[in-house]
Amino acid sequence: MTATAPRRRGRPSRTESAAGPATRDRILAAAREEFAQRGYEKTSVRSIAKAAGVDPALVHHYFGTKEQVFEAAVEVAFVPALSASGAIDEGPLDGVGERLTRFIFGIWENPATRAPLLAIVRSAVNNETAAAVFRRLVAAQLLGRIARRVQLPDAELRATLAAAQLVGTAMLRYVIKVEPLASADAEQVIARVAPVVQGHLTGD
Known part of the structure; x- marks a missing residue:
């Protein structure tokens, strides 16, 4: 079996990066739901990623910090x-x-x-x-x-x-x-x- 090259921390794989707008929208939808149910303090990038079915690195790739995820979710919702x-x-x-x-x-x-x-x-x-x-x-x-x-x-x-x-x-x-x-x-x-x-x- 050929070993898979290790991924660099904090960066999504090429497949994940190519997921496109649909994945970004799914992350935003999950973020809005998490913030609604758990509030800002209890919501984490990891919990948003889990709800969206993606790796946390992909959330950082699209949005950056939790504050930036929140701001993007707010803009869409508002x-x-x-x-x-x-x-x-x-x-x-x-x-x-x-x-x-x-x-x-x-x-x-x-x-x-x-x-x-x-x-x-x-x-x-x-x-x-x-x-x-x-x-x-x-x-x-x-x-x-x-x-x-x-x-x-x-x-x-x-x-x-x-x-x-x-x-x-x-x-x-x-x-x-x-x-x-x-x-x-x-x-x-x-x-x-x-x-x-x-x-x-x-x-x-």
Whole structure:
């Protein structure tokens, strides 16, 4: 029997490297599931690799560190929220609060888009590294867009307060599941939250 040449540590085999985008997507899907179930601190590159059915070296090959894996998973999971440009930019400014609230709650109400967001929020709440990744993404991609639309001297503060209203409500409803908010009709919640968001964005 011919001996197989030993692999160099930290580098995937040629076969693994050639696995392509499908393998990368499988790793990301496994990472989102691991972060959702175990949180950032208890998730490791090894556990992600095991869930994806690949060697840990392949995870490092595609993404690098655990923080970088988390950031990549967050970016993919956060795409629906980052596509809020229509809700923010289209239509009159005096209706942006309702459009934005309805858009964000639409993402949370959809089980397919809710699960990745739960992974992000749970990890960000429990770990500063995960929280820093979340802040960078939100600040760069969402809050800046809202602030540019508002175009007032304190636009960044207004955008942050509006986001706090939406994130806080979503946390209580979908993550902590505080009643009666957790089981309230979504339209009723939107009707109450949207004017508050509008007030943060354009009120005196």
